[in-house]
Amino acid sequence: MTGASGLLGSHVARLAIGRFDTLGLFQSFRPANIPGRLESLDLTDATAVRSRLDVFRPEFIVHCAALADADRAHREPDLARRVNVDATATLAHCARRLGAKMLFVSTDLIFDGRKGAPYIEDDPPCPLSLYGQTKLDAERIVRAVCDTWLIARTSLIVGPSPRGNRGVDEKLAAVLQQGRVVKLFVDEFRCPVVACDLAAAILELADSPHTGVFHLAGSERLSRYEIGMRIARRFGWPTATLEAASTRDVPINPPRPADLVLDSGKARSALKTQLRGLTEALESLSENSWAGRPPAC
Ligand SMILES: NC(=O)c1ccc[n+]([C@@H]2O[C@H](COP(=O)([O-])OP(=O)(O)OC[C@H]3O[C@@H](n4cnc5c(N)ncnc54)[C@H](OP(=O)(O)O)[C@@H]3O)[C@@H](O)[C@H]2O)c1
Numbered sequence: 548m549t550g551a552s553g554l555l556g557s558h559v560a561r562l563a564i565g566r567f568d569t570l571g572l573f574q575s576f577r578p579a580n581i582p583g584r585l586e587s588l589d590l591t592d593a594t595a596v597r598s599r600l601d602v603f604r605p606e607f608i609v610h611c612a613a614l615a616d617a618d619r620a621h622r623e624p625d626l627a628r629r630v631n632v633d634a635t636a637t638l639a640h641c642a643r644r645l646g647a648k649m650l651f652v653s654t655d656l657i658f659d660g661r662k663g664a665p666y667i668e669d670d671p672p673c674p675l676s677l678y679g680q681t682k683l684d685a686e687r688i689v690r691a692v693c694d695t696w697l698i699a700r701t702s703l704i705v706g707p708s709p710r711g712n713r714g715v716d717e718k719l720a721a722v723l724q725q726g727r728v729v730k731l732f733v734d735e736f737r738c739p740v741v742a743c744d745l746a747a748a749i750l751e752l753a754d755s756p757h758t759g760v761f762h763l764a765g766s767e768r769l770s771r772y773e774i775g776m777r778i779a780r781r782f783g784w785p786t787a788t789l790e791a792a793s794t795r796d797v798p799i800n801p802p803r804p805a806d807l808v809l810d811s812g813k814a815r816s817a818l819k820t821q822l823r824g825l826t827e828a829l830e831s832l833s834e835n836s837w838a839g840r841p842p843a844c
Pocket of ligand 1: 549550551552553554555556572573574575576577588589590591610611612613614615616630652653654655682701702703704705708713
């Protein structure tokens with residue numbers, strides 16, 4: 548699996564190691580507290596990737612690595628294309644050559660959010676940002692190249708990450724710690740998913756006969772403001788600096804879809820793993836198993 552040092556990938560690696568003979572790949576940050584085989588490999592080095600996978604011979608490839616920060620992708624489009632598109636193409640060709648099943652993690656940001664209803668898997672994509680476009684290009688390569696493939700599209704991911712700065716909750720904790728005012732939109736909607744649910748659903752899919760596209764998002768549609776307030780209140784963090792704002796009043800570049808709700812009904816029917824709504828997921832998680840770094844109140 549790729550992206551073992553990332554927010555989602557670290558959860559996938561933790562679950563996979565022990566259940567499967569797993570090779571966890573990262574690029575520059577060796578994650579702590581993940582037992583098992585972890586190796587550094589630059590996925591943009593096609594020759595190195597081919598050599599390593601020819602030796603390891605995976606039965607399935609779970610591809611979580613990406614340049615997943617849409618703002619950074621906007622600033623560094625060449626790097627975004629190399630990591631998100633070219634590296635995915637390399638892995639897709641390896642999967643086909645080795646007869647492996649490929650699971651590619653994609654994003655709700657391939658849609659423009661103008662549908663006015665939850666998106667199903669067959670809805671036509673229309674990304675607004677370069678990041679969304681690179682993920683869509685990669686999806687198309689996976690479909691075209693791989694014999695056996697899965698595309699798992701997801702939404703905002705909440706939960707602890709190895710670097711401590713990738714989860715929605717971790718970003719919120721960081722700005723609250725600095726005492727900065729945070730403007731959170733009341734008119735931008737997502738269905739956040741917790742990393743542990745998402746990782747379990749991804750592994751269940753990968754280790755199943757299912758193929759095709761699946762939406763894997765939390766079951767609750769919430770505004771960015773509601774997301775921030777729910778997380779802060781759950782852990783007793785101060786909310787005085789959380790300000791409700793409108794997307795009409797703040798320029799957003801690269802542009803983001805206003806209302807992106809993924810319909811995950813297909814996955815709910817196919818999988819045992821539950822993709823809980825944020826409120827329910829927060830209830831069952833302690834602060835220590837969560838962000839781990841609450842701001843000083
Ligand atoms: N985060 C979200 O809210 C969200 C929402 C929707 C979809 N997604 C998708 O979910 C997946 C996981 O996102 P995430 O937020 O968990 O990612 P992340 O925390 O930013 O981690 C990215 C991972 O990719 C690795 N990586 C980057 N460039 C690489 C390269 N050239 N070679 C090898 N590895 C490389 C990183 O390795 P190092 O850290 O070692 O450099 C890291 O392990 C992505 O496909 C993303 O598009 C994320």
